[in-house]
Amino acid sequence: MKKIVLNACAAAVLAAGGAMAEDEKPVFYKDVLPILQENCQICHRPGGANLGGMVAPMAFTTYEEARPWAKAIAKQVTDRNMPPWDASPGQHGQFKNERTLTPAQIDTIVRWAETGATRGNPTDAPQMKEFPAANGWLIGEPDLVLAMPEKYFVADDVEDIYVNINQTITAEQLPKDRWIKAIEFRPGSAAVHHIIAFPLGGIAPGNDPTVYPDGISRKISPGDDIRWQMHYHKEAGPGTGVYDQSEMALKFYPEGTEIKYQMQGNALGRFDFEIPAGDPNYTIQQEYTFKHDSQLVQLMPHMHLRGKSAKYEAFYPDGKSEVLLDVPAYDFNWQTTYQYKDFKKVPAGTKVVYTTGWDNSTANVYNPDPTKAVRWGEPTTDEMSFGYMSFINDSGENEQMFGGGRRGGRGGNMPSLVSLIGTFDKNADGMLQKDEAPGQMARFFDMVDQNKDGSIDKTEAEAADKSRRKQTEQPSL
Ligand code: HEC
Structure with missing residues (x-):
């Protein structure tokens, strides 16, 4: 039923555009490749986009590459799983990074797959699209690439772990203050689940790089401290251990650009x-x-x-x-x-x-x-x-x-205090000092710090969590 509606709608669009008649058979090079090129190849090509560890498993740049996937492609686009974009149609057109196909494009792909997924004439193919070099940075040539200061070994027996690693930006790396235009992260291994580089931002699976709109930025200065919070997740077991040294690429605004908003x-x-x-x-x-x-x-x-x-x-x-x-x-x-x-x-x-x-x-x-x-x-x-x-x-x-x-x-x-140690422990000593504690927590810091040594350790945090749970137990919504 849904399909009929779609076809009728697509036919109306096509008739209006005077393009292809409903009984005409779509072919790869003339009809399908242009759609794949515009909507899929940014990820589906050799060395395609690595969005926080999400890398497309196959390329769709030629007929030979795409043909074996014809049925799967038709299904993915019909179900609107691909291209990946989860906002409802109600927000269509509002977001600049929207990835959606029109009903007419979906219909072309489905009919191509259903009518033998034929090749057509390669001379009808659109010009190859230019993408960043395989494994290049999507934000273009970076001005500064920061790697984690050292490799971290995610050991065999680890399944899920959060690690904090501190780094101070040196004057050799960054001679003077700059305004950031774009940030792109690159996981150093498949065990990376997410990266947050406080205070610059981070990525989780599927994230695009951050590109600040013109006039908006965040400043970075020599001497700034960056804290990498790495979340590693993998199966545990002998031989699963892996080294990781993730990277972050920065692009700056040209010097002298006026920045209106932070x-x-x-x-x-x-x-x-x-x-x-x-x-x-x-x-x-x-x-x-x-x-x-x-x-x-x-x-x-x-x-x-x-x-x-x-x-x-x-x-x-x-x-x-x-x-x-x-x-x-x-x-x-x-x-x-x-x-x-x-x-x-x-x-x-x-x-x-x-x-x-x-x-x-x-x-x-x-x-x-x-x-x-x-x-x-x-x-x-x-x-x-x-x-x-x-x-x-x-x-x-x-x-x-x-x-x-x-x-x-x-x-x-409030989250549990134990978890706050993991999140806010800037100097990575396994405890929370007052200057690390988030604003609302500073108020009762002294109460929690029972031995008055200026740090909240795990035992103190656990004790406070326990008494707080007792006080604030609430019914669920
Ligand atoms: C933003 C990156 C991105 C874009 C754009 C994208 N894909 Fe994908 N695609 C992926 C990734 C990553 C996977 C593997 C993981 C998954 O299935 O989610 C995938 C998987 C697939 C699969 C295999 C699913 C399966 O397991 O059977 C098909 C088919 C597919 N994509 C088709 C398309 C088509 C067609 C387009 C364009 C209309 C498209 N994709 C656009 C990233 C992308």
Whole structure:
């Protein structure tokens, strides 16, 4: 039924364009290759894009390469799994990195596959598209490449581990202050699950490189400290150990470029949830009301293996509202950053409500254990609920979003202190010092630091977590 609708629609589009008649048989070089070239080859070519470790397993640059995949290609585009893009059609046209095919393009591919996947005449082929050199940087020739200061060995018995590694940018690497235009990360091994280089940013599987829109930037200076937070994930077992030395490439604005805004960013995030075992659709919400007139530059929902859906809605001060981003079928493998073509204006007083949905049932093929209730945690087998927003405003001030939980509750939005050590331990000594503690935590730092040595160690954090859980146990939504 769906298919008939699609064909009728495609036929209408084609008739209007005066292109191909419905009974004409699409051929590879004339009809299909141009679609693959524009929408698939950035990844599906030899040495194609490496988006946080997601590398397409096959190339579609010639008939010989694509022909054996004809049926799979037709299925992937019909199901809208490929090209990877999970925003609902309601946001069509708003994001500059959108990857979608038109119904007419899908129809051409499907009919090509169904009518023998023929070659056609190679002289009808469009000119080969120029891509960055195989294994080159997508952002172009970088001005500075920083590698992790040393190789890290992800040992045989490790399945999931977070490692913090500090690096200070030297004057040899960077002689003077520069404004960053683009950042691209390259995992050094298949064991890399995500990389965060505080405070510059990071990548998870499926992320595009960060390219700041013109006039927006972040400064980098000699002497700056960078903390690589590496999340490694692999199967454990003899011989699985692997060395990793991931890299980050930076491109700068030409010197003297006027920078109008420094990029601000924060996330709507909650830490106080518990997803019941087996629940096929457990949702939570969090909201934040903007204090400054701001403009949203990009959005990125983040969950783990049980992630099912994500939605950002804006409620404007004038009473109007709209869905900013709806991701009805979240795919953990494609942690897409949705980059606005035209920045979205959110006047002061705009409330953004972020809704996360999880599938903790057997219907979720990625679910590692549907019999387990799941809480906030760093391993991918625990969960997260973050609705990241990058924005700019004239005040140049960041907006502090954490703690804006819908149900509020004392401490209800705080992660466990044990996990905070992992996240904020800048000097990587396994403890949290006061200058490392996030803002809202500094207030009760002394209370938690029972032996008064100026650091919160794991035992102290565990004790505090335990007493806090007792105080703030809340019913689920
Ligand atoms: C942003 C990168 C990217 C783009 C663009 C992209 N792909 Fe893929 N594709 C991948 C990756 C990575 C995989 C392997 C992992 C997966 O299946 O998600 C893949 C897998 C596939 C598969 C194999 C699925 C299977 O296992 O049977 C097909 C077929 C496919 N892509 C077709 C396409 C087509 C057709 C297009 C364009 C219309 C396209 N892809 C665009 C990255 C991409």
